[in-house]
Amino acid sequence: MKKQHIIFTDLDGTLLDHHSYSFAPVVSILDKLQQEGIPVIPNTSKTFAELVEIRGALKLTTPFIVENGAAIYIPTHFFPQQPIGTIEKSGYWLKEFSPRVEHWVGVLDTLQAAFSEEFEHFSRMSVKRISEVTGLSEHDAELAATREYGEPVNWLGDQASKTLFIHALEEAGATPLQGGRFLHVSGYSDKGQALTWLLNEYQKQHPDKQCDSIALGDGQNDVAMLEVASLAIRILSPTTPPPELKRTNKVITSHNFGPTGWAECIEAILFKQ
Numbered sequence: 001m002k003k004q005h006i007i008f009t010d011l012d013g014t015l016l017d018h019h020s021y022s023f024a025p026v027v028s029i030l031d032k033l034q035q036e037g038i039p040v041i042p043n044t045s046k047t048f049a050e051l052v053e054i055r056g057a058l059k060l061t062t063p064f065i066v067e068n069g070a071a072i073y074i075p076t077h078f079f080p081q082q083p084i085g086t087i088e089k090s091g092y093w094l095k096e097f098s099p100r101v102e103h104w105v106g107v108l109d110t111l112q113a114a115f116s117e118e119f120e121h122f123s124r125m126s127v128k129r130i131s132e133v134t135g136l137s138e139h140d141a142e143l144a145a146t147r148e149y150g151e152p153v154n155w156l157g158d159q160a161s162k163t164l165f166i167h168a169l170e171e172a173g174a175t176p177l178q179g180g181r182f183l184h185v186s187g188y189s190d191k192g193q194a195l196t197w198l199l200n201e202y203q204k205q206h207p208d209k210q211c212d213s214i215a216l217g218d219g220q221n222d223v224a225m226l227e228v229a230s231l232a233i234r235i236l237s238p239t240t241p242p243p244e245l246k247r248t249n250k251v252i253t254s255h256n257f258g259p260t261g262w263a264e265c266i267e268a269i270l271f272k273q
């Protein structure tokens with residue numbers, strides 16, 4: 001049976017340079033993959049709005065996974081059949097793994113009285129305020145504010161009160177995650193669960209091929225996808241050690257950072273004769 005490789009890749013620090021966001025080192029290999037019919041699926045913490053811009057620049061027409069596995073966007077007619085469990089939305093078949101952000105905003109509203117003046121969150125902040133707090137340009141702040149599945153909270157109170165706040169969120173069914181700057185309030189999802197679902201769908205839709213997954217990532221939030229992929233590629237980061245994995249077989253670590261390491265590994269695995 002013919003083998004079909006499917007590449008799942010993190011963006012920041014993996015396909016895109018950690019500092020400059022450049023993807024120049026992968027341009028020619030992405031072309032080559034497209035000619036060979038090997039799909040490259042972004043699997044990222046970024047939002048749908050951010051992805052629409054980036055995949056345009058990368059010339060990708062494949063499905064993509066947003067907000068750390070919260071949802072998969074599949075261009076309609078990408079597969080012969082609409083996958084079971086998806087809804088149609090603005091030109092995509094959408095598979096959701098987590099309640100939408102409106103649900104979490106509702107939960108935060110119920111906590112306003114108990115924690116008044118102690119937090120602010122994106123849906124209730126102006127673009128100008130988000131830009132102030134994040135240091136992003138107003139354009140990028142606007143894109144970052146379009147999260148569909150998670151709500152970033154800027155905690156303004158003390159640590160003891162924050163612990164109570166987190167507990168209240170967990171009681172309400174959230175899985176709050178502390179990022180560098182914000183407490184992200186969302187349901188449980190991860191990049192591995194989304195990879196597995198999409199790989200199964202590929203296999204179902206292409207029974208004549210044997211599908212396998214190659215995952216590439218540089219960070220802690222890539223561990224779940226690196227653990228479940230047929231082949232795990234850890235991309236070296238200039239700022240953090242490679243993500244630690246439980247698995248030891250079929251794990252490769254790049255010699256170069258970011259997109260240069262990406263091109264190095266994919267070239268060696270798929271195109272080296």
Ligand SMILES: [Mg+2]
Pocket residue numbers: 010011012013014217218219
């Ligand atoms: Mg990364």
